[in-house]
Amino acid sequence: MSKKIGVIVFPGSNCDHDAYHAMKHVMNADTTFLWHKDKEIGDLDLVIVPGGFSYGDYLRSGAIARFSPIMEAVQDYVKKGFPVLGICNGFQILLEAGLLPGAMLHNEKLRFVCKNVNIRVENNRSLFTSGMKEGTVLNVPVSHGEGNYFIDDEGLSDLKEHEQIAFRYCDANGNVTQEANFNGSVDSIAGIINKQGNVLGMMPHPERAMEPLLGSSDGIPFFESIFNSLQLA
Template sequence: MATFGVIVFPGSNCDHDAYHAIKHVMNAEVKFLWHKETDLSGIDFLIVPGGFSYGDYLRSGAIARFSPIMQEVVKFAEKGGPVLGICNGFQILLEAGLLPGAMLHNEKLRFVCKNVFIRCESTDSLFTRDLEKGQVLDIPVSHGEGNYFIEEDGLKNLQDNDQVLFRYTNADGKLVKEANFNGSVDHIAGICNTQRNVLGMMPHPERAMEKVLGSQDGKIIFESILNSLSVA
């Protein structure tokens, strides 16, 4: 059975959410990895969770990328190891150069915490293989710097390489302006690398795992991951 590792930075606040999602909802093996650790042996899948690593000083993820464990995360990803960065985790992966682009403050300069709709744009990844293209998920967000930006050439590369895995839409899956609440270029909510083993997404699937929390749509993503790992 695959073993998940959830990285813990000073300021992480979604690490226990991720642990609960994997251990108690998906019934899979998981362990916490302190940011000063450098041994990833026995880990099959890495989660860089949300929160406010190092208090978001300088800018989100800018200090966390220099934590000792991140050198190992980069090596792990470069060897094909699967990595999921959620919210602040996405920001850290951008700062570490594992994904292209950058995060800006939300368009209206306000912290946003609510449920939003995201549309699956590609099923060609271990994170989305069990979804349907065009499937709309109800997933919560919680961020102040989630306005994804990339220059025109970089955006074209993302589009040409089918690297955009999720976009913000309305409940009907339409790319309407009001659905893109943080102002992200091309409504982007989540992207993968060209090797398709690293995903960064601003919405929190680990917070949408149980009916009591209002949505179970995040569970589909983790089911896809587990099914992919079982056949790897």
């Protein structure tokens, strides 16, 4: 079955071409760009909200992008049960749009961090992770200054109750440690899904870990998991 992937482009997006390359040239998917002023998504199997600095991160990350016309289409797309993946700034936009719970704060040490980190698969009961074993460690890059995920105690309990925590920061052996949680995120959270299971937001960049030349190809099993769940492989 043909794979149809859409990558949204906002003013200030800088990871849109990374996502496009990963989908079209590595995963061999039929991939197209969606402009922030578009009002329809069309016949797509997956929408990716990529990283970058949408609208220059004015006010706060994702705060302006959430009002783009395309985001109304994304809301409708999600309500129909279709999957949306938000990466880095895309995660921030999904939070601002209310498609995922919580908020992003500046990194704990108030420094922009760009490096490879390890994340652990916390559950494999979503379409995004069903092809990976729980406890699997992925080595993927991060590149953010506001990746300190926050949610209050009640919200955290709700995430745990509904098994919405997809990834946690960990060391190379899969241990969740304070040192591995470099940005200070609550409960070392690196990615979450919505209760319906069709929206995932994550700060790390799996689309930048698709080829050994880049230092890791651990993004491939992640996207294979998505495609297999959607019967697109």
